[in-house]
Amino acid sequence: xxxxPDTQPLPGDGEEPRPTEPQPQPDEPAQPPRPRLTRSSTDSxxxxxxxxxxxxxxxxxxxxxxxxxxxxxxGGLGLLAYLACLVLLPSDDxxxxxxxxGLWRTLGAGLLAVAAIAILVPNWLWGPELxxxxxxxxxxxxxxxxxxxxxxxxxxxIAARIAIGIVLLxxxxxxxxxxxxxxxxxxxxxxxxxxxxxxVGLVGGAFRGGARWLIGxxxxxxxxxxxxxxxxxxxxxxxxxxxxxPTTLQEVERGYDMGAGSMRxxxxxxxxxxxxxxxxxxxxxxxxxxxxxxxxxxxxDATVRMGAVDGGNDEQGxxxxxxxxxxxxxxxxxxxxxDVDLGLGAVRVGDYFTDRHGPGEWxxxxxxxYDPAVACAGTP
Amino acid sequence: MSARxxxxxxxxxxxxxxxxxxxxxxxxxxxxxxxxxxxxxxAVLGAAGGILLACGLTGPRRRG
Numbered sequence: 001x002x003x004x005p006d007t008q009p010l011p012g013d014g015e016e017p018r019p020t021e022p023q024p025q026p027d028e029p030a031q032p033p034r035p036r037l038t039r040s041s042t043d044s045x046x047x048x049x050x051x052x053x054x055x056x057x058x059x060x061x062x063x064x065x066x067x068x069x070x071x072x073x074x075g076g077l078g079l080l081a082y083l084a085c086l087v088l089l090p091s092d093d094x095x096x097x098x099x100x101x102g103l104w105r106t107l108g109a110g111l112l113a114v115a116a117i118a119i120l121v122p123n124w125l126w127g128p129e130l131x132x133x134x135x136x137x138x139x140x141x142x143x144x145x146x147x148x149x150x151x152x153x154x155x156x157x158i159a160a161r162i163a164i165g166i167v168l169l170x171x172x173x174x175x176x177x178x179x180x181x182x183x184x185x186x187x188x189x190x191x192x193x194x195x196x197x198x199x200v201g202l203v204g205g206a207f208r209g210g211a212r213w214l215i216g217x218x219x220x221x222x223x224x225x226x227x228x229x230x231x232x233x234x235x236x237x238x239x240x241x242x243x244x245x246p247t248t249l250q251e252v253e254r255g256y257d258m259g260a261g262s263m264r265x266x267x268x269x270x271x272x273x274x275x276x277x278x279x280x281x282x283x284x285x286x287x288x289x290x291x292x293x294x295x296x297x298x299x300x301d302a303t304v305r306m307g308a309v310d311g312g313n314d315e316q317g318x319x320x321x322x323x324x325x326x327x328x329x330x331x332x333x334x335x336x337x338x339d340v341d342l343g344l345g346a347v348r349v350g351d352y353f354t355d356r357h358g359p360g361e362w363x364x365x366x367x368x369x370y371d372p373a374v375a376c377a378g379t380p
Numbered sequence: 381m382s383a384r385x386x387x388x389x390x391x392x393x394x395x396x397x398x399x400x401x402x403x404x405x406x407x408x409x410x411x412x413x414x415x416x417x418x419x420x421x422x423a424v425l426g427a428a429g430g431i432l433l434a435c436g437l438t439g440p441r442r443r444g
Binding site: 183189191192193196199200202205206207208210211219222223225230231305306319 | 390402414
């Protein structure tokens with residue numbers, strides 16, 4: 001550990017009281033002196049820096065330590081700051097008074113520290129990682145405080161409830177997500193089996209004093225499975241953003257199938273014959289966009305469990321949509337019938353697009369509407 | 381509602397409800413039936429309501 005930089009005598013590991021307390025000025029109001037900013041010899045994990053700062057500021061040293069750790073992930077700032085304090089701060093008196101800190105002062109100091117960092121270092125960690133680090137810090141603080149539970153204080157009681165709430169919430173969210181993902185990826189039968197097992201456990205436990213705790217897991221499993229089942233969500237298959245540009249009639253008739261994401265189908269390069277051609281489109285969750293030439297007659301037949309369908313000049317939304325386009329078509333007009341099976345999301349048909357991210361990454365424009373009524377009435 | 385020591389009627393009722401809900405979900409996943417929102421929502425809400433009602437009527441859990 002580095003020596004102190006000042007000219008005072010070197011204490012022997014903080015055993016000697018330091019006789020150089022600053023004397024209050026005569027014109028200062030009488031109030032308890034704030035402890036000097038020193039390294040603590042009684043609250044020390046490495047060099048007593050966090051303990052000393054916490055004592056000086058009146059905040060929990062644990063919060064200081066976690067702040068140092070968090071800042072260490074920001075380009076090593078925390079490590080540098082700790083080393084600087086280790087070098088610059090003198091050691092203290094082991095007979096120092098007990099720590100006085102409070103939750104709000106700790107929270108305020110943490111927010112001020114974040115604000116100061118944001119001001120001093122522009123654009124520092126203004127991404128999702130900052131929020132993640134802060135949440136991780138708060139959770140770590142609460143958990144350690146609960147584990148220590150020094151004195152069963154009011155703060156410890158609050159911290160215990162918060163910690164239990166966070167753990168239960170995390171378990172519920174994780175269970176929901178896992179059950180939903182498992183169901184949508186083809187594991188619905190297994191999840192349903194687990195729900196039944198919970199029910200059997202409840203019935204069996206009823207004769208042994210009760211097993212109501214199984215209600216929670218049963219709901220956590222059954223609610224997302226019910227949503228997936230009602231939505232008919234099937235996420236098996238390709239994920240992501242895909243643009244399909246068929247050039248032949250065979251490609252069109254084979255259709256396209258994706259699990260989740262954005263499915264864009266560009267029909268402008270296909271020479272459609274007179275009569276009806278069917279294009280099957282299947283997507284678990286996401287958006288289907290079909291780009292068509294403005295003189296192509298498009299009939300949109302769609303089964304959508306939850307979402308919206310915009311076939312060109314109108315939009316329908318809601319749950320359990322079964323849409324059959326019964327539009328009258330002039331005989332001999334080249335016609336494409338979209339046979340859409342969508343679990344959750346939207347279907348859009350249009351003839352005008354804008355480039356979002358470059359060539360091939362087009363997006364149907366809302367401002368101009370493709371009108372199938374005109375196209376299906378025959379070439380003007 | 382009276383109950384024997386060590387017997388928790390709320391667990392029994394809840395268990396039966398959960399089993400029925402699980403069976404419905406199992407049949408849907410096995411493509412035997414096709415549950416849409418029109419049916420699924422009442423089923424889930426009914427199950428949740430039944431469980432809450434059972435727990436509320438029987439009071440705190442008895443330990444045998």
